[in-house]
Amino acid sequence: MSLLGRVAAGFLSAISCSLQTSNERANTEVRAIAEVRGKEISGTFHFVQAKYTSNTEITGEVKGLYPDKKHGVSIRDGTLEKPDNVYNPFGRKHGGPWNFERKVGDLGNIQADKEGVGKYQVSEPYVKLSGPFSVISKVLAVHQNPDDLGFGKNSESLETGGVGKILAKGTITN
Numbered sequence: 001m002s003l004l005g006r007v008a009a010g011f012l013s014a015i016s017c018s019l020q021t022s023n024e025r026a027n028t029e030v031r032a033i034a035e036v037r038g039k040e041i042s043g044t045f046h047f048v049q050a051k052y053t054s055n056t057e058i059t060g061e062v063k064g065l066y067p068d069k070k071h072g073v074s075i076r077d078g079t080l081e082k083p084d085n086v087y088n089p090f091g092r093k094h095g096g097p098w099n100f101e102r103k104v105g106d107l108g109n110i111q112a113d114k115e116g117v118g119k120y121q122v123s124e125p126y127v128k129l130s131g132p133f134s135v136i137s138k139v140l141a142v143h144q145n146p147d148d149l150g151f152g153k154n155s156e157s158l159e160t161g162g163v164g165k166i167l168a169k170g171t172i173t174n
Helices: 003-026 155-159
Strands: 030-038 042-049 056-063 070-078 083-086 106-112 118-124 139-143 166-173
Touching: 030 139, 042 166, 056 106, 070 166
Parallel strands: none
Antiparallel strands: 030 042, 030 166, 042 056, 056 118, 070 083, 070 106, 070 139, 106 118, 139 166
């Protein structure tokens, strides 16, 4: 085999291995966790994505919330010390977790019971745990106010849903 032939064969072999590795990663379950903490609030959110094309199942429980009240939940850019805007890689307006027009980080609300304990569960099509739009290392935040899901009659509604300040936050890690 000529030198050119050996180089071409090596190149094709490398591409084949790379594609196989990518396919294996695409079909591998990925898990993540975010432990949120605030002044009097604590909780844990679990993320499970069976494969890259699957929805991410998000479940959580938070204690110390305002009793019988909804609290907005979001994924944010930035750091734990300085959370930034809601994660929005596609430049969309604010919405609810079931809306097409929404930011990736718009996760809706968690409802607290009369004891201030909230349970959260959603099957999320836009939140990814791997690939270029992964939420790993982003900040998960629980907010003071309910998220109006973009249906408020003011400009703040289309940006944040009127969720107010962050009461608890944690970094999403795997």
